[in-house]
Amino acid sequence: MDSDVILMQRIAHGDLLAFRRLVERHQKGLLNFIYRFTGDRLWAEDITQEVFLRVHKSAPYYKPKAKFSTWLFKIATNLCLNELRRKNLHNVSLTDPDHSEITLGHLLEKSKPDSILETRELSMAILDAIGALPEKQRVAFLLHRYEDKTYGQISEIMGCTVASVESLLFRAKQNLRKRLNGIWRTE
Amino acid sequence: MDCQDMGSKLSAFMDHELTAEEELRLKKHLEKCQKCMLEFEEMRAVWNLMGQIPAIEPSADFWDTLHTKLVPQKESPFTRLNKVAQSIWDTLKDLFGVRLKPGKAHTFSLDVFNDFPPESFGRVLYPMFLDKVK
Numbered sequence: 513m514d515s516d517v518i519l520m521q522r523i524a525h526g527d528l529l530a531f532r533r534l535v536e537r538h539q540k541g542l543l544n545f546i547y548r549f550t551g552d553r554l555w556a557e558d559i560t561q562e563v564f565l566r567v568h569k570s571a572p573y574y575k576p577k578a579k580f581s582t583w584l585f586k587i588a589t590n591l592c593l594n595e596l597r598r599k600n601l602h603n604v605s606l607t608d609p610d611h612s613e614i615t616l617g618h619l620l621e622k623s624k625p626d627s628i629l630e631t632r633e634l635s636m637a638i639l640d641a642i643g644a645l646p647e648k649q650r651v652a653f654l655l656h657r658y659e660d661k662t663y664g665q666i667s668e669i670m671g672c673t674v675a676s677v678e679s680l681l682f683r684a685k686q687n688l689r690k691r692l693n694g695i696w697r698t699e
Numbered sequence: 700m701d702c703q704d705m706g707s708k709l710s711a712f713m714d715h716e717l718t719a720e721e722e723l724r725l726k727k728h729l730e731k732c733q734k735c736m737l738e739f740e741e742m743r744a745v746w747n748l749m750g751q752i753p754a755i756e757p758s759a760d761f762w763d764t765l766h767t768k769l770v771p772q773k774e775s776p777f778t779r780l781n782k783v784a785q786s787i788w789d790t791l792k793d794l795f796g797v798r799l800k801p802g803k804a805h806t807f808s809l810d811v812f813n814d815f816p817p818e819s820f821g822r823v824l825y826p827m828f829l830d831k832v833k
């Protein structure tokens with residue numbers, strides 16, 4: 513199988529098939545990353561396509577300095593953050609009294625003791641909790657939890673120090689724990 | 700190492716991001732500190748819980764949609780011809796000082812072409828301009 517870098521070189525020369533292979537290789541991962549970030553399926557698909565359009569456009573100038581996927585997620589992260597600002601989505605903060613400890617408490621009350629939450633409810637609750645994280649914590653957490661990126665890679669993608677990645681991830685986990693308080697005990 | 704510094708270190712430990720030395724110190728602390736151990740277990744439980752969102756699939760026409768966005772919309776032959784006509788018109792304008800003014804005058808000057816012989820330049824250009832004027 514061709515490496516991403518080789519595919520990029522072929523794309524730079526106008527090879528559409530190479531582009532298609534690259535898209536097929538990364539579309540699902542990227543889509544899910546963006547979906548978990550935005551919580552909106554259709555929107556996520558739009559942004560994912562935009563990422564690939566940018567990849568295609570910049571193929572002639574692509575220099576394989578970092579790992580390809582690092583570069584890819586850097587584009588995706590910037591787009592997500594820009595899109596979010598553009599759409600001016602209300603970012604629910606954890607300290608917001610109206611939204612503290614939402615849904616999960618209710619979900620737990622509704623469900624019988626010791627029962628496992630419906631998968632759908634559970635994943636909605638998890639997505640909610642992720643969506644409530646401040647942007648940077650959210651990006652760092654998604655990259656780490658679902659994309660298996662190391663602190664070093666995340667710092668490269670986000671353009672910050674490893675120490676701040678450590679701190680972002682710690683705070684993200686704390687916030688998620690507060691938000692999802694108690695839900696794991698039912699399992 | 701006391702419980703105060705534990706927070707972000709516990710998190711980094713879970714992520715296998717500590718140096719060997721830090722890891723050793725942290726493990727020693729965990730062995731004798733119930734409170735931090737509990738904290739660590741909860742953190743790990745949340746981590747596992749977060750893994751329970753099913754992945755979504757890209758829509759079936761993902762590539763097709765992307766592909767249409769990728770290939771710039773091909774111009775219709777008419778649009779292309781129209782552009783050629785426009786540039787010819789611009790040249791004519793410069794050469795003979797013909798003026799295209801907005802509004803009625805505009806339509807009027809184009810109507811002049813109608814009187815040209817069928818095979819002439821003006822007759823060919825005319826229908827294309829009509830489209831623009833409307």
Ligand SMILES: [Zn+2]
Binds near residue numbers: 732733735
């Ligand atoms: Zn302790």
